[in-house]
Amino acid sequence: MSDGPEGTSGTAAAPANAPRRATISDVAREAGTGKTSISRYLNGEFGVLSPDLRTRIEAAIERLDYRPNQMARGLKRGRNRLLGLLLADLANPYSVEVLQGVEAACHALGYMPLICHAANEVDMERRYLQLLTTYRVEGVIVNALGVRETMLKPVGSGGIPAVLVDRTVDGLDADVVGLDNAAAVRLGTEHLLARGYDDLVFVVQPFEQVSSRREREAAFRASMQGTKGAARGATHVLDLHDEATTEAALATLDAHIAQAAERGARCALFAANAPVALRLALHLKAALGEQWQQRVALIAIDDPEWAALAGITTIRQPTREIGYRAVEFLHERIEGAAPAARAAAFAGELVVRASTLG
Amino acid sequence: MSDGPEGTSGTAAAPANAPRRATISDVAREAGTGKTSISRYLNGEFGVLSPDLRTRIEAAIERLDYRPNQMARGLKRGRNRLLGLLLADLANPYSVEVLQGVEAACHALGYMPLICHAANEVDMERRYLQLLTTYRVEGVIVNALGVRETMLKPVGSGGIPAVLVDRTVDGLDADVVGLDNAAAVRLGTEHLLARGYDDLVFVVQPFEQVSSRREREAAFRASMQGTKGAARGATHVLDLHDEATTEAALATLDAHIAQAAERGARCALFAANAPVALRLALHLKAALGEQWQQRVALIAIDDPEWAALAGITTIRQPTREIGYRAVEFLHERIEGAAPAARAAAFAGELVVRASTLG
DNA sequence: CTGTTAGCGCATTCAG
DNA sequence: CTGAATGCGCTAACAG
Numbered sequence: 001m002s003d004g005p006e007g008t009s010g011t012a013a014a015p016a017n018a019p020r021r022a023t024i025s026d027v028a029r030e031a032g033t034g035k036t037s038i039s040r041y042l043n044g045e046f047g048v049l050s051p052d053l054r055t056r057i058e059a060a061i062e063r064l065d066y067r068p069n070q071m072a073r074g075l076k077r078g079r080n081r082l083l084g085l086l087l088a089d090l091a092n093p094y095s096v097e098v099l100q101g102v103e104a105a106c107h108a109l110g111y112m113p114l115i116c117h118a119a120n121e122v123d124m125e126r127r128y129l130q131l132l133t134t135y136r137v138e139g140v141i142v143n144a145l146g147v148r149e150t151m152l153k154p155v156g157s158g159g160i161p162a163v164l165v166d167r168t169v170d171g172l173d174a175d176v177v178g179l180d181n182a183a184a185v186r187l188g189t190e191h192l193l194a195r196g197y198d199d200l201v202f203v204v205q206p207f208e209q210v211s212s213r214r215e216r217e218a219a220f221r222a223s224m225q226g227t228k229g230a231a232r233g234a235t236h237v238l239d240l241h242d243e244a245t246t247e248a249a250l251a252t253l254d255a256h257i258a259q260a261a262e263r264g265a266r267c268a269l270f271a272a273n274a275p276v277a278l279r280l281a282l283h284l285k286a287a288l289g290e291q292w293q294q295r296v297a298l299i300a301i302d303d304p305e306w307a308a309l310a311g312i313t314t315i316r317q318p319t320r321e322i323g324y325r326a327v328e329f330l331h332e333r334i335e336g337a338a339p340a341a342r343a344a345a346f347a348g349e350l351v352v353r354a355s356t357l358g
Numbered sequence: 359m360s361d362g363p364e365g366t367s368g369t370a371a372a373p374a375n376a377p378r379r380a381t382i383s384d385v386a387r388e389a390g391t392g393k394t395s396i397s398r399y400l401n402g403e404f405g406v407l408s409p410d411l412r413t414r415i416e417a418a419i420e421r422l423d424y425r426p427n428q429m430a431r432g433l434k435r436g437r438n439r440l441l442g443l444l445l446a447d448l449a450n451p452y453s454v455e456v457l458q459g460v461e462a463a464c465h466a467l468g469y470m471p472l473i474c475h476a477a478n479e480v481d482m483e484r485r486y487l488q489l490l491t492t493y494r495v496e497g498v499i500v501n502a503l504g505v506r507e508t509m510l511k512p513v514g515s516g517g518i519p520a521v522l523v524d525r526t527v528d529g530l531d532a533d534v535v536g537l538d539n540a541a542a543v544r545l546g547t548e549h550l551l552a553r554g555y556d557d558l559v560f561v562v563q564p565f566e567q568v569s570s571r572r573e574r575e576a577a578f579r580a581s582m583q584g585t586k587g588a589a590r591g592a593t594h595v596l597d598l599h600d601e602a603t604t605e606a607a608l609a610t611l612d613a614h615i616a617q618a619a620e621r622g623a624r625c626a627l628f629a630a631n632a633p634v635a636l637r638l639a640l641h642l643k644a645a646l647g648e649q650w651q652q653r654v655a656l657i658a659i660d661d662p663e664w665a666a667l668a669g670i671t672t673i674r675q676p677t678r679e680i681g682y683r684a685v686e687f688l689h690e691r692i693e694g695a696a697p698a699a700r701a702a703a704f705a706g707e708l709v710v711r712a713s714t715l716g
Numbered sequence: 717c718t719g720t721t722a723g724c725g726c727a728t729t730c731a732g
Numbered sequence: 733c734t735g736a737a738t739g740c741g742c743t744a745a746c747a748g
Contacts, residue, residue, distance in 0.1 A: 021494075067488070067491050067492050068492065069433075069492070069494055070492045070493045070494070071429045071432050071433050071438060071493065071494055072433055074429050075427075075429050075430055075433060080429060090454050090457065090458070091454065091458075091663075096448050096449065096454060099448065099475070100448070100449075100475070100477070103475055103477070112472075112489060112493070113473075114470075114472060114473075115471075115472075115473040117457070117458070117461055119458065119461070130425070131470060133425050134425050134426065134427070134428045135428045135429065135470070136379075136427055136428070136429055278663060278664070278667065281667050282666060282667055285667065304664075305449075305636060305664070306636070306662075306663070306664030306667060306668070308640060309636065309639050309640055309643065309664060309667075309668055310664070310667055310668065
């Protein structure tokens with residue numbers, strides 16, 4: 001394995017046999033003029049070009065199939081319209097939906113997103129962050145994993161402008177956009193309670209540096225607090241990246257469910273996100289059989305495409321909007337606006353399905 | 359909406375208030391030497407640097423938090439280690455899995471993938487292809503939608519080196535990597551036949567420019583040919599992007615299923631890919647109820663995460679490997695190798711689940 | 717309206 | 733071993 005395009009690595013060879021593309025000079029020569037006019041044409045300063053010249057330029061560009069080199073432009077202008085998008089886990093549908101919003105916004109605002117996938121590995125994340133820096137992206141949208149770095153611009157001066165998605169970064173004062181976790185969890189809990197479930201267990205991945213997990217769990221506990229003991233509430237942690245402990249946790253969960261049944265309590269599982277929900281559903285199906293939904297209720301934050309098929313009640317996030325807003329925030333900062341760090345918390349929407357019929 | 363970073367658009371403003379990053383000159387000054395030495399250090403030519411100088415450089419870099427500018431390097435060297443990855447549809451799990459393979463390979467080979475998402479729109483695709491060209495990517499991996507363009511390098515000279523994933527492009531002589539469609543479909547058909555189903559219907563999206571859809575359908579017909587009429591075979595087209603026609607097609611399908619039941623035939627649906635399978639399952643569940651699987655069998659190419667939960671038999675593609683191989687092919691071409699266009703067809707793996715229990 | 721000049725940040729001859 | 737000079741493709745003053 002090479003060191004990657006990070007720079008501090010081995011010498012790179014020449015560009016093979018690439019049939020060099022036309023440059024601005026070629027076009028200028030072809031059109032019988034200077035590079036400046038070409039540049040002006042490229043930048044839409046048509047008011048400053050005689051119709052004749054303009055036509056010649058157009059023809060020359062066409063003939064040479066010329067394409068301005070963004071790298072060179074960026075070098076000169078000081079901005080390359082590149083935006084970094086660092087995603088913790090693309091396998092999570094949430095990420096790709098956010099990505100879609102980001103793309104839409106980039107398209108609208110004239111940016112080109114440089115998408116990086118940390119695949120749940122903290123050092124990949126760090127590595128990509130450096131890489132992005134190296135490509136001089138004008139800003140980054142981070143769905144953080146564990147960045148603790150000072151790489152990100154703390155809203156004030158310093159690093160590169162950043163906006164956080166879904167998760168905040170400890171001690172980093174930056175814009176954040178995501179779900180209104182407290183409200184979303186309350187929505188779910190109340191739904192469950194209203195349906196008559198009185199033994200709720202919140203299932204979440206290890207908190208680690210992920211603020212949203214912590215927030216959701218806290219919100220769950222707070223919601224249960226409100227019931228004055230009329231209903232039980234417990235939290236179980238599921239480490240999806242460690243099959244062994246997952247199995248153990250699942251076994252504990254099974255025991256909990258069995259006990260609840262004996263007590264005559266009505267048990268409901270609250271998955272903190274889609275990956276957890278899937279794992280849970282898979283397990284319940286295996287452990288309780290095809291009809292597991294008649295034994296335990298399940299609700300989840302996130303609304304993956306399979307939720308409808310499996311008939312699982314969810315709390316859907318406006319993911320596209322989250323991505324879109326993130327870019328807008330970033331854009332403002334890039335353009336120089338410097339308000340205090342903002343937080344955009346979108347409301348979740350309860351989608352009731354069979355898994356919580358009561 | 360702006361034109362995006364394509365170039366032929368409005369003038370861009372200056373970079374706001376960015377606290378300019380350190381350049382190689384800054385480092386040189388800080389280290390009390392010339393830029394050349396810094397450059398050498400960056401490129402790992404340590405044998406040519408006195409230990410003392412080297413230490414000073416390291417210190418200077420550290421102090422200034424210097425990061426070489428890839429854009430500038432690229433400009434000079436003629437190669438920027440950027441690879442374009444054009445995906446037709448990120449909502450399709452297949453794409454994100456391929457992407458993971460691509461990323462792994464890029465990491466290993468020292469490339470940085472520039473990921474573009476065409477979102478099933480042909481002009482987005484064209485647009486992105488130009489954009490990639492503009493950023494001077496060294497090659498592109500294309501999961502084509504409808505590129506008919508001459509933009510892509512026809513293995514010989516011309517455009518930019520390209521390798522196709524899953525789908526070939528009409529009249530473009532380039533490397534292709536994907537599933538061995540004929541074998542995969544045969545695998546599925548034979549499984550169905552062996553399980554006693556005698557009325558198979560293949561469901562696929564409109565062919566359009568997508569070769570794999572066509573190939574799979576052709577393979578299906580070929581497979582049925584072999585049964586000498588012992589079993590029926592039909593093809594239904596489902597245009598997922600047009601709800602109206604989809605509804606109509608689904609109704610026709612329902613009728614087909616009903617008729618088969620009357621005849622006492624055993625009906626099985628063969629989905630050409632995951633999106634089709636999901637739509638089908640959703641519909642069947644709505645139309646036939648929770649127990650739909652007892653009425654019709656379902657098998658699909660692609661193995662999305664929810665297939666296990668829904669108990670659907672699938673033919674899994676080695677998606678990661680496909681992505682990985684694509685990068686390897688591309689890398690060879692970028693490095694100058696110029697063999698004739700190759701095709702890597704990976705075998706699919708049958709994953710039997712409840713939906714085809716017989 | 718148009719062309720000339722000077723760098724952007726870096727890698728590379730080519731002389732010390 | 734080291735550094736000064738040149739130019740990659742392009743934009744931005746600054747003159748004509």
